[in-house]
Amino acid sequence: MQSTKSKVIYTVLAWTIAGLIFFPIFWTILTSFKTESEAIASSPSLFMFDWTLVNYQDVLSRSPYFLHFSNSIIIAVGSSILGLMIAIPAAWSMAFAQTPKTKHLLMWMLSTKMLPPVGVLIPIYLLFRDFGLLDTRIGLVIVMTLINLPIIVWMLFTYFKEIPKDILESARVDGASLSQEIIYVLMPIALPGIASTLLLNIILAWNEAFWTLILTAADAAPLTAFIASYSSPEGLFYAKLSAASAMAIAPILVMGWFSQKQLVRGLSFGAVK
Amino acid sequence: MSTLHSRSLARVALVPAVALLIVWMIVPLCMTIYYSVIDYNLLVPGDNEFIGFLNYEFFLTDPAFTESFYNTLLLVGGVLFITIAGGIGLAVLLDQAMYGQNYVRLLILAPFFVMPTVSALVWKNMFMNPVNGLFAHFAVFLGLEPIDFFSQFPLLSVIIIVSWQWLPFATLILLTSIQSLDREQLEAAELDGAGPFSKFFYMVLPHLSRAITAVILIETIFLLSIFAEIFVTTSGGPGYASTNITYLIYTQSLLQFDVGMASAGGVVAVVIANLVAIVLMRLIGKNLEG
Numbered sequence: 405m406q407s408t409k410s411k412v413i414y415t416v417l418a419w420t421i422a423g424l425i426f427f428p429i430f431w432t433i434l435t436s437f438k439t440e441s442e443a444i445a446s447s448p449s450l451f452m453f454d455w456t457l458v459n460y461q462d463v464l465s466r467s468p469y470f471l472h473f474s475n476s477i478i479i480a481v482g483s484s485i486l487g488l489m490i491a492i493p494a495a496w497s498m499a500f501a502q503t504p505k506t507k508h509l510l511m512w513m514l515s516t517k518m519l520p521p522v523g524v525l526i527p528i529y530l531l532f533r534d535f536g537l538l539d540t541r542i543g544l545v546i547v548m549t550l551i552n553l554p555i556i557v558w559m560l561f562t563y564f565k566e567i568p569k570d571i572l573e574s575a576r577v578d579g580a581s582l583s584q585e586i587i588y589v590l591m592p593i594a595l596p597g598i599a600s601t602l603l604l605n606i607i608l609a610w611n612e613a614f615w616t617l618i619l620t621a622a623d624a625a626p627l628t629a630f631i632a633s634y635s636s637p638e639g640l641f642y643a644k645l646s647a648a649s650a651m652a653i654a655p656i657l658v659m660g661w662f663s664q665k666q667l668v669r670g671l672s673f674g675a676v677k
Numbered sequence: 678m679s680t681l682h683s684r685s686l687a688r689v690a691l692v693p694a695v696a697l698l699i700v701w702m703i704v705p706l707c708m709t710i711y712y713s714v715i716d717y718n719l720l721v722p723g724d725n726e727f728i729g730f731l732n733y734e735f736f737l738t739d740p741a742f743t744e745s746f747y748n749t750l751l752l753v754g755g756v757l758f759i760t761i762a763g764g765i766g767l768a769v770l771l772d773q774a775m776y777g778q779n780y781v782r783l784l785i786l787a788p789f790f791v792m793p794t795v796s797a798l799v800w801k802n803m804f805m806n807p808v809n810g811l812f813a814h815f816a817v818f819l820g821l822e823p824i825d826f827f828s829q830f831p832l833l834s835v836i837i838i839v840s841w842q843w844l845p846f847a848t849l850i851l852l853t854s855i856q857s858l859d860r861e862q863l864e865a866a867e868l869d870g871a872g873p874f875s876k877f878f879y880m881v882l883p884h885l886s887r888a889i890t891a892v893i894l895i896e897t898i899f900l901l902s903i904f905a906e907i908f909v910t911t912s913g914g915p916g917y918a919s920t921n922i923t924y925l926i927y928t929q930s931l932l933q934f935d936v937g938m939a940s941a942g943g944v945v946a947v948v949i950a951n952l953v954a955i956v957l958m959r960l961i962g963k964n965l966e967g
Binding site: 410411412414415417418419422423425426428429431432435444446447448490491493494496497498500501509511513514515516517518519520521522523524525526527528529530531550553554557582607610611613614617618627628629631632634635642646649652653656657659660661664667668671 | 686691695698704708709777782794795796811841849923942944
């Protein structure tokens with residue numbers, strides 16, 4: 405009986421804390437269905453208000469929301485796929501043809517991720533200006549690919565390393581060429597690892613908010629930069645801000661929930677398993 | 678048994694990734710170092726002459742640097758303290774048997790996936806706004822004076838927002854670590870009469886030390902570069918009250934166009950981050966061998 409009682413106490417405590425932590429997101433979603441006057445009402449009501457979709461309609465019709473949404477998709481997905489294409493050969497090489505230098509190379513790649521962006525902010529900005537890459541989607545895809553490349557290589561390496569080498573060797577003995585070895589033997593085994601790497605990197609790129617704020621204006625701005633435009637003090641439109649925010653975070657929240665295991669692995673660089 | 682052929686191919690396969698990272702990091706970093714020793718302002722056309730360490734002298738003796746340096750320390754330290762302490766508590770709680778544990782974990786994890794500009798604006802407007810925010814409504818309801826968070830406690834407000842974003846990360850990493858703790862050992866300790874406190878301090882906490890170190894170092898890397906949360910809430914103000922080093926360099930370069938001085942600041946930021954990175958690399962390096 406003692407254990408049932410403590411189980412109930414822990415359940416109540418945990419759900420209360422989790423509810424408080426989740427509350428800002430819940431409140432944002434709720435506010436997105438209110439009218440502007442209800443959104444700032446001094447005695448806000450929880451569910452007893454006139455539910456409306458007008459904010460979603462307004463955000464979608466009065467602002468180029470779809471442009472920014474597609475910018476986000478192009479930048480996040482594009483940079484993750486491009487990053488994978490560059491990283492798969494490198495990770496394959498480091499996992500299956502290890503040399504004494506491999507460890508140092510991995511460490512060096514990781515160290516580039518630790519360089520603060522302000523250390524390269526000015527040259528990148530000036531180079532982008534001179535090459536006409538400011539406020540272009542292609543420019544953002546390039547930047548996002550490069551800042552996440554170390555994480556992609558690192559994650560793939562940890563997945564590839566777990567694949568038994570015998571499988572590749574027996575394929576080779578059976579006369580498989582190198583490209584056949586990679587495409588028909590390595591890829592199917594590594595596919596789950598590649599998929600989770602892709603997922604985590606889409607999440608990271610979707611939420612990146614340094615380079616996207618600095619290098620974009622009206623044309624190539626993804627949702628991070630578009631939402632930032634709601635910070636202007638002229639008009640506080642809570643309900644519209646909420647609707648725009650809810651649409652911006654919903655897809656990534658769902659993806660994040662599915663990839664929580666990989667998150668630990670990817671973001672702790674294997675330091676915690 | 679890799680053949681000579683496949684070994685040289687393996688080396689070729691590395692080239693794109695390595696070359697791109699060199700171009701992306703080393704080249705701009707060298708340019709930053711070069712800009713940091715010349716007199717270069719985008720608004721003042723000149724011959725950009727070499728001025729030695731003058732930019733560094735100006736940057737480091739500027740009162741704005743001192744203030745933003747302390748702000749950076751407070752921001753990083755404050756968020757670390759809140760997220761580690763809260764993360765340990767939540768990890769211990771989530772490790773207990775309860776109903777709907779998986780759903781609790783999903784709810785707690787959620788803030789980590791919210792983009793920084795959204796979480797900052799939601800907190801700023803819908804919670805911390807002194808007139809229309811939920812906290813203000815609550816204060817009025819209790820008959821208290823609403824707090825104007827961003828003018829009275831600008832840095833603390835940013836710390837609260839950033840802690841909300843990073844608490845899930847700390848919790849998840851620490852929970853993963855706590856779940857790898859040997860159950861039999863714990864039960865044995867219990868049989869020997871160890872209470873919950875001695876079990877926590879002598880068994881759980883030492884087991885977590887490695888994960889705690891990892892969380893501290895990884896968070897520090899990201900927290901040193903906090904930008905969006907300040908950009909959309911306080912813009913570094915009032916005065917420099919919520920400006921960190923990252924934001925200071927941004928204002929000097931892209932708002933005041935002083936490339937030379939901002940580059941000197943960039944080099945200083947790189948040096949600070951390197952000190953943290955060296956420790957982190959040691960930790961991960963050890964793990965690579967194990």
